[in-house]
Amino acid sequence: MMFDRKSSAKILYSALTVILCALVMLQCTTEKTDNNGSASQQELKKAKENTPELAVAMGQLQTYHHKFALAVEAKNYQLANFYLHEVEAAADGIKENIPSYEGYDIRKFMKIMFDSDVEPLETALANKNWDKVRQKTIDLTNSCNSCHNATAHGFVKITPGFDNNPFNQDFSVSE
Numbered sequence: 001m002m003f004d005r006k007s008s009a010k011i012l013y014s015a016l017t018v019i020l021c022a023l024v025m026l027q028c029t030t031e032k033t034d035n036n037g038s039a040s041q042q043e044l045k046k047a048k049e050n051t052p053e054l055a056v057a058m059g060q061l062q063t064y065h066h067k068f069a070l071a072v073e074a075k076n077y078q079l080a081n082f083y084l085h086e087v088e089a090a091a092d093g094i095k096e097n098i099p100s101y102e103g104y105d106i107r108k109f110m111k112i113m114f115d116s117d118v119e120p121l122e123t124a125l126a127n128k129n130w131d132k133v134r135q136k137t138i139d140l141t142n143s144c145n146s147c148h149n150a151t152a153h154g155f156v157k158i159t160p161g162f163d164n165n166p167f168n169q170d171f172s173v174s175e
C-alpha cells in the first residue's frame with residue numbers, strides 16, 4: 001500500500017515529535033545525573049571541611065609544647081602545669097578527631113610514642129624535680145620526631161626550645 005503525500009508528512013511529523021521528546025527526556029536525565037554528581041561532590045567537600053587538618057592541630061600542639069618548655073626553663077610550676085595539660089588536651093583531641101591520616105594509624109602512634117613519654121613528665125613535674133622535668137621534656141620532644149619519622153614527615157624536626165622565647169609573653173614566676 002502506498003502513502004499519499006499528506007500521510008507521509010503526518011508520519012514524518014510524528015517521527016520528529018517522538019525524536020524531540022526522546023531528546024528532551026535525555027536532556028532531563030543528564031541534568032539529573034549532573035545534579036546528583038555535584039551534590040555528592042558537595043558532600044565530599046563538606047566532609048573534608050569537617051575533618052580537622054592534622055597540620056593545624058600539630059601547630060597547636062607545638063605552641064603548647066614550646067610554651068611548656070619555656071615555663072620549665074623559668075621553673076614556673078603553675079605555668080608549666082597549665083601548659084602540660086594543654087599539651088595533653090591537644091594530643092587527646094588529635095587521637096579523637098584525626099585517628100588516621102594518609103593511611104597512618106595516628107591514634108596508635110600517639111599512644112605508643114607520645115603518651116608513654118607524657119606520664120613520667122607529669123610525675124617529675126608534680127615532684128618539682130626540675131632536672132628530671134627537663135630530661136623528660138627532651139624525651140617527649142624526641143617522641144614528636146620519632147612519630148614524624150614514622151609517618152614520612154621526618155623533615156619536621158622539633159626542638160625543646162627551652163631558651164628561645166618568640167612569644168610576647170613573660171614566662172617568669174611572678175613575685
Ligand code: HEC
Pocket residue numbers: 053054055056058059060061062065101106107109110113114140141143144145147148151153156158
Ligand atoms: C602520632 C604521630 C605524631 C606525633 C606523636 C607528633 N606528630 Fe607532629 N606531625 C605528624 C604528622 C603525620 C604531621 C604531618 C601533618 C600533615 O601532613 O598535615 C605532623 C606535622 C607537624 C608539624 C607541621 C605543622 C606546622 O604547624 O608547622 C609540627 C610543627 C608538628 N607536627 C609538631 C609536633 C610536636 C611539637 C609534637 C610533639 C609534642 C608532634 N608533632 C608529635 C605526626 C605526629
